[in-house]
Amino acid sequence: MADTSSPDMRTRLQNWLPKLVLAPSFALVLFFVYGFILFTIYLSFSDSRLLPSYGLVGWENYSKLFRLSHWETAITNLAVFATLYIVICSVIGLLLAILLDQKIRGEGVLRPIYLYPMALSFIVTGTAWKWMLDPGIGIENTMHLWGWESFAFDWIKNRDYAIYTVVLAAVWQSSGFTMAMFLAGLRGIDNEILKAAQMDGASNWQLYRRIIIPQLRPAFLSAFVILSHLAIKSYDLVIALTGGGPGRATELPATFMYSYTFSRNQMGIGASSAVIMLMTVAAIMVPYLYAELKEKK
Template structure:
């Protein structure tokens, strides 16, 4: 026993072998490679978030100013009629955009999951709009929906003179043109998410249901679609993030008009900060948008972490 203790104490006193310079360099290389990215993230992401939050409590106008005014910018923001219109438009746009994309993406994924011919070509066609920038999408749909040269003029040239589709210039319907263009661009991406989820469903469960006499409709509604809950949640988070920060699509398509009928919070923030010299209120609107995104992300992250903890 004493010999064992003596040998263990001698081993504990034995110094670790000195590392060579090559080992030290190999240890520091990953840190050196990642350090620029870390600095950029800290400064240009979290740093600018903090700075924007600080500006929202100041009397900044054309240029940043650091005279604190408390919650005054937030009070003025929610007393601004244009901001309330932008929030209402965001509610309409986000609800329709997310709902239609989820339903349409799921239907397209189910269609492609039937092992149809030319699946690769159809998948490419559905995904192609996502490769375009929102500026290009907005410009193309602005031309297509223009009553003078787009869809309305084309249908009327076919002999249907009473046809009218003036949503782009109609204040009551202009926000819906933004929904149409956004759904066209993003539904293919949602389709790809659902298709990946469908291909990950265990075939043995489906075969067992078929042996029990379940119809295809029952298999999808009772087995497959409920198993896609994580995909639904992920797609919802992504679509909600796209909707809240929507700027370039609406700006290229309607410019927030006619008037402010299709205004969105991102357009409001940009114009008040950089064209109307009210940077403090613009920063306050940006922080409200950030808090909205956080309110959506936190439940998602909490559920994901809880699932991993139970696993």
Template sequence: MVLAPSFAALLVFVYGFILFTIYLSTTSSTLLPVFDFIGFGAYSRLFAIPNWTVALKNLAIFGSLYIILCSVMGLFLAILIDQKIRAEGLLRPIFLYPMALSFIVTGTAWKWFLDPGIGLEQTMHALGWTSFTFNWIKDSQMAIYTIVIAAVWQSSGFIMAMFLAGLRGIDSEIMKAAQIDGASTVQTYRRIVIPQLRPAFLSAFVVLAHLAIKSFDLIIAMTNGGPGRATEMPSTFMYSYTFTRNQMNIGAASAVIMLMMISSIIVPYLYTELRGEKK
């Protein structure tokens, strides 16, 4: 009885609206929903739109760099803190702090920092380095990489915490035995420690891939999908076609494609975890 209201709300406002979105993608809805089933024509139109192709390409660039760089940075920071350094208690909250910020705050701060007129470039010019240029956020070829920089800055600390938990769970006796056998520090981490972090790597991949696919507020705050459509993502495409261009069926179709992307990552992960628990 206690859980019933929350469960009912979950069914209606999450799964109910997911089903409603799927149905809208098979209708001719534009400004307002209509309920005439027309099949999967919206999906054919979706993949014929150049902006959708650009959004998928940008997602591939952003997602791959975001996952790789966050994993590398998170692992490096976790190994650094795991050395029982004196300032561990201070460094952990410093590295974790960016994750406490909303993506809107992060995007706005990095937009100001990277803006050539008021940010890093202008500061360097004021200090006398007049030849310094860093206008990536205004460059259609490089703008997507500024999104990567901001996203990695925000998420690396969280991934560090995941890897640090994995490192603290490894039996120290195994590492001592390797050192007694003459293994160097690099060999110990490469052959013993990192292989045992496989669950942490898998969890980090799932979390980061999920964040990459549904990234929206960071992009809106930093570039609003620009310059031009240089930083268009599936999430911003979906918003644009649903609420700006009044093509609700196209927006719903793109939302369903995003749901399929996320499901292709989450469902196998949950299946693996649940199967492991049964064993």
């Protein structure tokens, strides 16, 4: 009897051991991630100010949020920043991937150079670009020292152009990562298809336009999802580079949420802006995950 039950016991232990090992991590994620998401949603419907409050005010915080000119500025800046960031990163990443896919000499050196900026934190990137773009010590001052006294590059101090300095820094950091995704996609294309097209007389332009780039659709979709997510939650880069200024010229939803929650003591409005950001990310991620799962099935 004992001999027959012992293997069953070992089998049950083997089945339960991974679950027991993962249970603490699962419980912590469930509480500290999803629990606090639900708590933030609750706060967005409360009259919380300096501290959390449990008096519900319905949709009042959302109504106030969309009447604020600061929130409108943050949304407009996000639209400009996200559009330029995603498009420029995708174009540069694709061009770099095509360059490296030509089996050029020194690919092993160039690839980590392009990827290196992604290894830096956004704080480091923002600080470095702040120094470079500062008219007093950066590119403009260097050009003046070299004799080009008429050279002017004060975008970081100009309300009309400051948001584009955030785009520059973000593109510099993320283009290498986008290149890696496209390069993986290029290396996964069947060479037999390309050889057959070349035998039929297809030029290099036709190969890329009709065969290679259409087969990179999964890489384009992955790049769009990841870059959109990074754009929506951009906070540390903006704080390190411009601090949201000059004025509110570079304020994004993430900086708006922080300032209204911790500086203006409007926790309810800050929570409602965080929920809007969460819903925006979910609107991008959920269809993507659904498409991926459907494709695997």
